[in-house]
Every structure is written in C-alpha cells, then in structure tokens.
Amino acid sequence: MHDKQMGETGIYIHIPFCLRKCPYCDFYSVAETQLGKTESASLKSRFVTALCRETEAAGRKYGRASRNGEERQADTIYFGGGTPSLLSSDEMGDILTAVRKSFSVADDAEISIECNPVTASGEKLKAFRELGINRLSIGAQSFDDNVLRTLGRLHNPADITRTVEEAQKAGFDNISLDLMFAIPGQTEKSWEQTLRKALEPEPQHISFYSLEFMEGTPFADRLEKGRMRETDAEADRRMYERCLEILTEAGFNQYEISNASKGEEYICRHNMKYWSLEEYLGFGPSAHSYMIGADGRGQRTSNMNSLERYLIGWEKSGAAGESAVETFTENSLSEDVCEYIFTGLRKNKGINLRRFRNRFGKDLWEFYGRDVRKEFEDYVSAGFASESDGNIRLTVKGMNISNRIMALFV
Template sequence: MDRYLDALEQELRLMAEELPWEPLQTVFFGGGTPTLFDVRQTERMLELLHRYFRLADGAEVSVEANPGTVNLEKLRMLKEGGANRLSFGVQSFDDSILKKLGRLHDSLTVYHSYEKARQAGFSSINLDLMFGLPGQTVDMFADSLRKIIDLQPEHISAYSLKVEEGTPFAVWQERGKLQLPPEEDDLAMYLLLMETLENKGYGMYEISNFAKNGHACRHNQVYWRNEPYLAAGAGAHGYVGGERYVIRHSVPEYIEESLAGRRPIVEREQISPEIQQEDTMILGLRLIKGVEHKRFRKRHGISLYEAFGDVIEQYVQKQWLQDDGTNVRLTRQALPLANEVFMGFLVS
C-alpha cells in the first residue's frame, strides 16, 4: 500500500504539471475501498491531494468506505484532511443476503461504522442499498429500507443488481445456480423504494439516488451532465478535452509504470461530436430534471431536436418523455424502463 501511494504521488505530480487546472470543485476517493489504508496512509492520501491541487471553497470531498474498514481515529483523520462526505456500501441489512454477496461485514457492523462516522463529525453520509439480489423478496427489501431510513442518512443510493460478465455471479447464472427474483418483484422493489423515500423527505434527483435537501452528490452530477473530470489511480477512468482515458488496472503494473515517471494510461479515445451528444442525452436523462435545452445547445452547438428530434417526439407520444420547453425528462412511468429509453438515443 505504501508503494501504491508512492506511485499515486508520481501520477498526481505529473497530472498537475501537465494541466493548468482551476481549483477542484469536487473530489471522489473510490471505485475501490480507500478506507483499507491505515491511519498514517489515510493522512498521506489526503495530503497528496492538497499538495498537488487546489480545492475551491466549499469543495465536496467524498470517500467511499465499506463498513468494518473504519475506526474513529481513521474517520477523524479523514475529516481533518478535508473529507466532508462519506459513502458506505451497506447493500442490505439481511445477513444471509450479505453472505451471498460475499460481503465481509454484517448488519451490526453497519450500525457501528455509521455511529463512528457521526462521532467523527460527518454530517453528510450516503448509504448504498441493492435490490433484485439472490434470494431477496420484496418483504426482505422493505425491511432493509426501513432500517436504512431509521438511521437518517442524508443520502441514499439504491441499485438493482446487474450481473457483470467475468464475475462469479455470471458463472453461476450460466450454470443455472443463481436464483434471482422475478422481474415483477424487482419492479415492485423499485416502486416501493421511490414511494417510501419520497414520503420520508428524500428527493429523487437521479433514477437511483435520493437526498435530503442540500445533500445531492455534486461529484456524480458531473458524470450525469457529461462534463469533464480528471482521474488518477489504478483502474480509474477520466474524461478531458473530449477524450476518455483509462489508467492501467493491474496494481503492480500501475506502480511500476508510475514510479518509472510515466502516466500509466493504457487507453485513449477521442469522442466524436455525435457520441458526445449521445452521451449528454443518455447520461442526462438519468437525472430527474432531465436534459436542459439551453445547456445542450451551448455544449454541442445544435438543438436537442436537431440531434434527436425523431426519437424525442416518438417517446413523447409513448409518454416515456416529457418536454416542458426547458428540459426533456423521463416521465414517472418511464423510470423503470430507463434503459429501454436510452437505447433509442444510441447513434452507433
């Protein structure tokens, strides 16, 4: 881990030298479990950020954590180092489900880690939930939902399980050994999620994200608005100047290349204007407020209807989209069908 931080320092130094950046508005430590670092390493991780980059006043600095990987000393170090938002990967409060997911924590650990985060002074906490999990019923999900609401986090993210290629779940599914809930139960869980959280004061601002007033994740909205973002660290993805890039995934290879004085970028792709328009539309429709006409024209130089008029009109007729003259957005009934709607905007 210390060598990884050595390599990260070299990458951050090179990145800061190459690009004359304005102060950062948001920072997100995640895509793994940065809280696996001990207290000393955690302090160094945050010190590297401040050494090579300036942060804007009021910048949002989020850190992902798995329950059980934090203690009070580490959490206080995160807070002192400038982190002001935590995101815990809870997934479920049912211990049998957590075992099936291969999680290292149980529900009791969630409560302990959450309490320590409050003691350390964090006033903006996200808890992740999942639904459509193996062996999960609607009642089991409802129980997890009640328990997460009882904790009163400022933000809740909830995602349906997606079986990714190359994972153990994908192998089990191919062998007929993965028993997932039927589609009607998966839909029932999503509808229950929306109704329950909105009744409890959580505004739905994205198809999988709910927040109390003032606590919507600013960093993730950068992605959904298809705006540029820097990336550093093994396996990270960035998007700058219309170019997407990927950092080397293998940690040993990342360390070797970075310590040799090279940015360990393994893929670069210049995104065409047509694909940028497609991305702005598909990502933007994830937001409940949708895609703004004015923002789209300013970004791409053409109107939404010049780019996607036929698709928008077709989906308005189907009552999957609505256009109030300012924004084009998903209708309430189309939220569970979002992926099907997005397919219509693929131009390649």
C-alpha cells in the same frame, strides 16, 4: 460551446484494495486475504507513492489552466474503489497533500470517501474528517444477515449501524448508504425492512442499485451454471418502486435513477459530473478520466487494470507522467451528444435544452430530427417522459423502461 465555468474539475481516486473480493463485483481491486500482512502494508505504501506521482504529473499537465486559460480548480474529490477506508489516515493525508499541491482545491470542495463497515474505526473516521473529507459513502448493501451472506459481505447489520453512529460522532453530517436489491433469495419484505433500517440512523443520502450479474464474476458463473437465479423483472420493478415510495415518505428526493437525497445540498456533486458529462480526472489503476479538448470534444482515458503494472510504471518512470494511461479515445460530436443524453436522462431534472445548445452549438431536436422528436412525444403522451420548463426528462414510469427510451437517441 461549454455552458459551465470551465475551470472546474472533479478528481476521482481509485484505491485498489479490498479485504476480500465480493462474488458479484467487477471493480478492480486486490484482495488483502490473498496477501500477507507485510506484503499488504508494503503494497499500500508503494501504491500511495505511485498515486502521488500520478497526481503530481496530472497537476503539471492540467492543474494550471483549463482549455480557456482559467486556473483549473478541483471542486470535488472522490475516493472510490476498492475499499478506500482500508488506507490509514496518514496514507490518505499524503494523497490529499499531493492533490492540494497539484491542483487548486475549492474551499467548499465536496470530498467523499467510500467506506465499508468493519474497515474504519471511530478514530480513523475522525482523522479522515480532520483531513477535510466531508462526505462518507458506506457500502451497507443490506440489513438482512442472509442477504449479506449471499453477497459474500464481511459485515453484519449491527456493523453498519455502528459505523454510521461512529461517523456521526466523528463529525460527518453528509452520509450516504449504498443498498442493493433484486438479490437471489431476497424477499420484497426483506428489502422493505432493509430500507426502513437504513433510514433509522438518519443518513442524508441513499443509493439503491439492482444487482447485476457482471461478466467474469463468480455470480455470473453461478447464473450460467444454473446455481443461481435472477430476480424476475416484475419483482425487480416492484422493489424499485417500493424503494421510491419509502424514501419519498421519509423526505428524500430522488435526483437520479438510483440516487436520492434529503435535499439539494446532499446531492452527490461528484457523481453529478458523470451524469452531466462534465470534466473529471481519474487516478489509480482502472480509473477513467473525461476531459474536454480545445476543440470542445470529449477525451476519455483509462488507466491500466493492474496494480502491479501501475506500480512498475510509476516506479520506473518516476515523475515522467502518463505511464498509467492504457487507452485514450476522442469522442466524435455524435458520441458526445449520445453520452450527454444517456447520462442526462438518468437525472430527474433530465436535460436542459438551452444547456444542450450551449454545449453542442445546435438544438437537440435539430440534431436528431423530426422522427425522433415525434417518437419522444409519443412517450410524453403515454406518461413515460415529459417536456416542460425547457427540460426533457423521464418520469418514474419512464425510468423503468429507460433503456427503450434512450435507444431513440443512439
């Protein structure tokens, strides 16, 4: 039922440390500013030991064989967080050794690391590159000092440029910049200037996300108390469209709602797994995994959202395994189909109908019926979606109302 080589999997590694918490962020991490230097170093060292144990336990469970008996090979490894660049190159080296010991890693594996300006010196970047890390995703967010202050970021625009230049000197030739728009106080002009500045050092990839007020964050609290205002939907749309125009002029191709690269070779292969509902294993506190069971159904697990409990669990259980997992759910067929469509329609190439049939054993329109097909065709006639070359996809206009179109497939 699955259409791709079953032996391949992505590996996500969550590094749960940040210098300081940004007030809009809901990713799980512990702020170093709340720890002393000694405590921080000791926590990191305990974390790396626990993470290596988790990796090795997963290797024993999944590393040998995929569900059809082939050797399971890791073809992407992604260090996210948190701020992975806060780890030393020795710590990163220990983690990669554990991964390579537990899984066969493809020779051409994409190995990415998220990095924040001011957390990685040229020397550290060089050491990361020597470890085989070949893709850098830099959390730039903005080139406007005021906007960076609003976001509570610790770097300034010059730090971003310096980090990109140092990364290039260290031998990175696959660099992505993460940018944010629709931030309170940010003008459309400031956003345009950020985009132009971001293009100056010639990165190969740009991610562009509209700010979301995530529940439980200080930003959501300020919004609720009327101390912050959301950018109106119309300005948000204009910023998004302007971003696409500027990136297209600069030779980038959008390949997903919020991502564009300078050619196919720079598409983030790891993230494409999420949008194609392919297998990936996640290690570290709060990390998620999606694996396909012997019956073809998706199985999701998520690790506990607490560094403390994660450490205690692995320190107590030693190599017993599975102690980090907090929830396990098995998708029903319709949940898998729904997720496949929701993530698939985020991609510019959309969903290939033949692949859908190979994966789920049934035609997409047979699955959804005539009424949904008719409604989708109405979106096609109105220019919001298209169906050609055996693919269904959203147009740029359709991506602006993606939630409405995707709702058809719930």
